[in-house]
Amino acid sequence: MFLRLFKRFFLLLLLVQCSQLYCDSTVVDATIVVVATNVTYQDRIAAFGPRLSDEGLFGYLVLVEDIEPDNKKGCSKLKNSIEVENQIVLVERGQCSFIEKVRNMQASGAIAVVVGDNERNGLITMYATGDTSDVKIPSVFVAQSEYRAIKSTIELSKQVEVQLVKDNLLQWPLLDVIIVVILSPTVMMIFIYVLWRIRQRQRRKQDIAPQQVVGNLATKIFFDSKRQENEPQECAICLEDYVDEDELRILPCKHEFHIVCIDSWLTTRKKFCPICKRDICTPTEETPLLTNNEPTP
Ligand SMILES: [Zn+2]
Ligand SMILES: [Zn+2]
Incomplete structure (x- = not known):
């Protein structure tokens, strides 16, 4: 919202400045x-x-x-x-x-x-x-x-x-004209690029899960002997079979992955379970601690 307003204001300012420049160069x-x-x-x-x-x-x-x-x-x-x-x-x-x-x-x-x-x-x-x-x-x-x-x-x-x-007209400093003509579009391009980067970063932040939330998710150590029949024996992200003593992360949806694989997935790509697409940031009755509501002092 703020960014959009700022962008509009900037464009308006630019327009005014350009028209001023245009007037200056034609009004003699x-x-x-x-x-x-x-x-x-x-x-x-x-x-x-x-x-x-x-x-x-x-x-x-x-x-x-x-x-x-x-x-x-x-x-x-x-x-x-x-x-x-x-x-x-x-x-x-x-x-x-x-x-x-x-x-x-x-x-x-x-x-x-x-x-x-x-x-x-x-x-x-x-x-x-x-x-x-x-x-x-x-x-x-x-x-x-x-x-x-x-x-x-x-x-x-x-x-x-x-x-x-x-x-x-000819006394109008040539250097000023050149500087304005060359710099104006450059400054505008830089500004638009910076805005675009900020917007991208914001969008990215919304798409990924905070490190703290991911770190609070349950973990376990894998042992093939303890594995139940319906439990998968491979990580759906790296497609490697689990071996004894592998550290696994358990998502609220009960799907399990290598800690390294799922942590990197959730914090850099998507905040959804790669298998069932459930958002791990959405609080559930089973995982009330996953909410971001920290007690206020
Ligand atoms: Zn893996
Ligand atoms: Zn899942």
Whole structure:
């Protein structure tokens, strides 16, 4: 019971850790730096499209809302695309999917897209389904407060040059990744093996008789002259004939064997009589001492 609970807890822990690891390797926080003031805004690079280069990406920020107020969410290609050509465009979240926005802005000539959250104040990773290999420009997501701040900066100074700073995916320590990727399955395998061994041992313990119980069973010395007609003359375990002065163990079922043979059978293999399969640990009226109930002090 305890083992099962522990195993479930461990698996859950492992799952959480794996998903965390998976998230860590896909969620990539980056930064938008306003070149003139060096003010930085946190952003998150989309799961699709190219990564940012080592030098980062420089460009002037253009608010789509300023060019086409009814297309501030970038859900269609800009009619007047000259104004966004070779610029980084800022569009608002909503109405259409992230990938649609990026595709529309790419078609309009933008070199990168910043998607600003209009509702909540947290970073999310922009995902897209299907083939996204046509996306050739990077895109990042900023939370509501950053979106508002960047917008007001643009309103104030019109020409805002920014640098989209390289994401930190490649800075993720390679050694850590290798250690985690190699060690996680190994640790799990070792854990499962240890659990399996413990379980086997427990099962084995239930199957065999305790030494003390076996030692309390009756014994006798064999003499052929005293043997009655219905008594066997050979040990059913080793199939050897009894000879005078052999030490025999008598089980509660009255079956007899060499002490060495039956003791080893009961304590290492099964707690049953090899002939009639009766459990020697089950108390009977004749053998009340075989119970494990020891007097409490
Ligand atoms: Zn024997
Ligand atoms: Zn028996």
